[in-house]
Amino acid sequence: xxxxxxxxxxxxxxxxxxxxxxxxxxxxxxxxxxxxxxxxxxxxxxxxxxxxxxxxxxxxxxxxxxxxxxxxxxxxxxxxxxxxxxxxxxxxxxxxxxxxxxxxxxxxxxxxxxxxxxxxxxxxxxxxxxxxxxxxxxxxxxxxxxxxxxxxxxxxxxxxxxxxxxxxxxxxxxxxxxxxxxxxxxxxxxxxxxxxxxxxxxxxxxxxxxxxxxxxxxxxxxxxxxxxxxxxxxxxxxxxxxxxxxxxxxxxxxxxxxxxxxxxxxxxxxxxxxxxxxxxxxxxxxxxxxxxxxxxxxxxxxxxxxxxxxxxxxxxxxxxxxxxxxxxxxxxxxxxxxxxxxxxxxxxxxxxxxxxxxxxxxxxxxxxxxxxxxxxxxxxxxxxxxxxxxxxxxxxxxxxxxxxxxxxxxxxxxxxxxxxxxxxxxx
Numbered sequence: 001x002x003x004x005x006x007x008x009x010x011x012x013x014x015x016x017x018x019x020x021x022x023x024x025x026x027x028x029x030x031x032x033x034x035x036x037x038x039x040x041x042x043x044x045x046x047x048x049x050x051x052x053x054x055x056x057x058x059x060x061x062x063x064x065x066x067x068x069x070x071x072x073x074x075x076x077x078x079x080x081x082x083x084x085x086x087x088x089x090x091x092x093x094x095x096x097x098x099x100x101x102x103x104x105x106x107x108x109x110x111x112x113x114x115x116x117x118x119x120x121x122x123x124x125x126x127x128x129x130x131x132x133x134x135x136x137x138x139x140x141x142x143x144x145x146x147x148x149x150x151x152x153x154x155x156x157x158x159x160x161x162x163x164x165x166x167x168x169x170x171x172x173x174x175x176x177x178x179x180x181x182x183x184x185x186x187x188x189x190x191x192x193x194x195x196x197x198x199x200x201x202x203x204x205x206x207x208x209x210x211x212x213x214x215x216x217x218x219x220x221x222x223x224x225x226x227x228x229x230x231x232x233x234x235x236x237x238x239x240x241x242x243x244x245x246x247x248x249x250x251x252x253x254x255x256x257x258x259x260x261x262x263x264x265x266x267x268x269x270x271x272x273x274x275x276x277x278x279x280x281x282x283x284x285x286x287x288x289x290x291x292x293x294x295x296x297x298x299x300x301x302x303x304x305x306x307x308x309x310x311x312x313x314x315x316x317x318x319x320x321x322x323x324x325x326x327x328x329x330x331x332x333x334x335x336x337x338x339x340x341x342x343x344x345x346x347x348x349x350x351x352x353x354x355x356x357x358x359x360x361x362x363x364x365x366x367x368x369x370x371x372x373x374x375x376x377x378x379x380x381x382x383x384x385x386x387x388x389x390x391x392x393x394x395x396x397x398x399x400x401x402x403x404x405x406x407x408x409x410x411x412x413x414x415x416x417x418x419x420x421x422x423x424x425x426x427x
Contacts, residue, residue, distance in 0.1 A: 002031065002035055002294075002297050005030075005031050005034050005035055006027050006028075006031045006290075006293075006294070009026060009027045009030040009031060009034070010023055010024070010026075010027035013026050013027065021279075021282045021283055021286045022286075024283070024286035024287055024289070024290050024336075025044075025048075025286050025289060027290060028044055028286075028289045028290045028293050029041065029044060031293065032044070032293065037293075037297070039293075039296075043292075044289050044292075044293075045289075047288055047289045047291075047292035047293075048285045048286065048288060048289045049285070050288065051284055051285045051287070051288020051289065051291075051292075052281050052284055052285045052288070058240050058243070059158055059239050059240040059242070059243040060155060060158065060159065060243075060277065060280060060281075061273070061274070061277035061280075061281075062240070062243030062244050062246065062247050063153060063155055063158065063243045063246060063247075064155070064273050064276055064277050064280070065247045065250075065270060065273040065277075066108075066243065066246035066247040066249070066250045067108070067114050067250075068114070068269055068270075068272060068273040068276075069247065069250035069251055069254050069261065069266075069269060070108050070221070070224070070250045070253070070254060072254070072261055072265070072269060077122060078214070078217050078218050078221060078258075079101050079104040079105055079218060079221065080097060080101045080119065080122055080123065081214045081217065081218075082104070082211075082214040082215055082217070082218045083096075083097045083100035083101045083104065084097045084214075085207070085210040085211045085213075085214045085215075086100065086211055087100055087187075089205060089206045090191055090194065091191050091194030091195045091199065092190040092191050092192075092193055092194020092195070092197075092199040093194070093199075094123065094126060094127045094130055094132065094199070095127070095132070095136075095140055095190035095193065095194060095199060096187050096190045096191060096194075097123070098119060098123045098127070098137075098140050098141060098144055098190075099140070099144045099147075099183055099186045099187050099190060100183070100187070101119050101123070102115050102116075102119050102141075102144035102145055102147050102148070102183075103144075103147050103151060103179065103180075103183045104218075104222070105118055105119055105148065106147045106148035106149075106150070106151040106154075106179070107151050107152070107153075107224075107225040108221060108224045108225055108250075112145050112146045112147075112148040112149045112334075112368065112371050112379050113145070113148075113379060113382060114148065115144075115145040115146075115147065115148035115379075116141050116142060116144075116145025116146075116148075116379040116382045116383055117145075117382055117386075119141060119144070119145065120138075120141035120145070120382065120383050120386045120387075121386060123137065123141060124137045124138060124141060124383070124386050124387050127140075128387075130199075131199070132199060133397070134387045134388070134389050134393075135387070135389045135393035135394050135396070135397045136397045137383075137387055138383040138384055138386070138387035138389055138394050138397075139372075139383070139394050139397035139398045139401060140186075140190070140401070141379070141382075141383040141386070141387075142371075142372040142379040142380040142382070142383040142384075142394070142398075143186065143372045143379075143398070143401045143405065144183075144186055145371075145372075145379040145382070145383070146368040146369070146371045146372055146379055147179055147182060147183055147368075149334055149364060149367070149368050149371070150175055150178055150179040150182060150364060150365060150368055151175060151176070151179035151180075151183075152171075152172035152173075152175045152176065152179075152225070152229055153172060153225070153228055153229065153242070153246070154171075154172070154175055154364065155335070156334045156335060156338055156364050156367065157171045157172065157175055157360065157364055158171075158239060159284075159335055159338060159339065160338055160342060160360045160363060160364065161239070161360070163338070163339060163342050163343065164342055164346060164356055164359075164360060166356045166357055166360055167357075168232065168239040169232050169233055169239075170357050170423045171357060171360055171361070172229055172232060172233070173233065173422050173423045173426060174357050174358070174360070174361050174419040174420060174422065174423050175361060175364070175419075176422055177418050177419065177421070177422060178361055178365060178408075178412050178418060178419055181408050181411065181412070181418060182365075182405065182408050185404045185405070185407070185408045186401070186404060186405075188404075189400055189401065189404050193400070220253045220257045220258065221253060221258075224246065224249055224250070224253070227245065227249060228242050228245060228246050228249075229242075231245065233426065251266070280335060283333075283335060283336045283339070284335070284339060287336055287339035287340060288339075290340070291339065291340075291343050294343070294344070295343065311348075311352075313352070314352040314353065314354060315414070317348060317349075317352050318354075318362070318413050318414065321345060321349075321362065321366075322362070322366055322409065322410075322413060324341070325337070325341060325362075325363060325366035325367060325369075325370070326366055326369055326370055326373065328340070328341060328367075328370070329366060329367040329368075329369060329370020329371065329373065334364070334367040334368065334370070334371065337367050337370070338363055338364070338367060341363065342360075342363060345359075346359070355416060355420060357419065357420060357423060358416045358419045358420055361412060361419045362412065362413050365409055365412055366409065369405060369406075369409060372398070372401070373402075374391050374394070374395050374398070380394065
């Protein structure tokens, strides 16, 4: 009953156009009032503040800042050149280059929106010149951009680790193979479409000299995930310290080594990153208030018992989980969606014996799916704006990408070894 009241108030607020932060607080306070629970506003405020005073949350603004520095420091263009030298000669070469570039950029930014914007701004005009339909280019950028939240370092994985008290190191390790699998599936689809739809390969033949030249230009950028993830996995520094190292490293690469960003540009860049982080932190705080309420009223335990009774087993539970997460991901950004759903379903997942690391990967991959699902997907909106095409045209081009992504999502859900084998290997 409590969850029903809360859901109705929240959905009505969202449909009325109330900003997400206020919708979450209205849902929390409204539920307390309607259900006559007797909690004071001060308790809700305390939960709001305590939700963002944890020291490890410093990793989030630092990774956001690092991604902003790298996205404006010419890293995207260099990675596109490197990917083009490797795969541009294939059928549908520019489409393949878009996917590979998104994978590389995702490994340094951790953000789907930043990846879609950085790669799409270069690839969409380039693909249009080579005869690719604009709607197809936009759909591809929207889908491949979401690899930024699957391939580590991933900000949603970071947040899930804090919420679920799961090792960030294990989560980052677990994200490697799902990210590669998603990327490989998209590359295979691009090659097939290149052959069947007549998308020509790049006119340049494959050249080891060109690969070597573009790789050398990319080395400073490509070393970042090696340094950051290697430091976390080896225990040299914590995820929060890794975020600080990533920010400093990004400044050195973009300003000192590549010299495509000036010192004078850093204040405005960090101001933009601060604004982005302020929104993220307000959402986390508002969600913390809501999470406190549902925890205090034992909603997760009741929901877990209901799901266990209704689902009957882990196979049906995972199917229902995927459906719910995709629907939630269509309407909410990954971070608030994760913060809302993870505490609700973690007890049921534990009851069915699902590994918490795999559970986190399932949530992140599902919410990434929602980023390119019409009508309000984040990367979908960004790519549509850059390509200047309507949602209807993009949605038609999305169908093959939905099929491939859905197959990969099912594999990740029901084959735990895809996510866990690297974790178990390196433990």
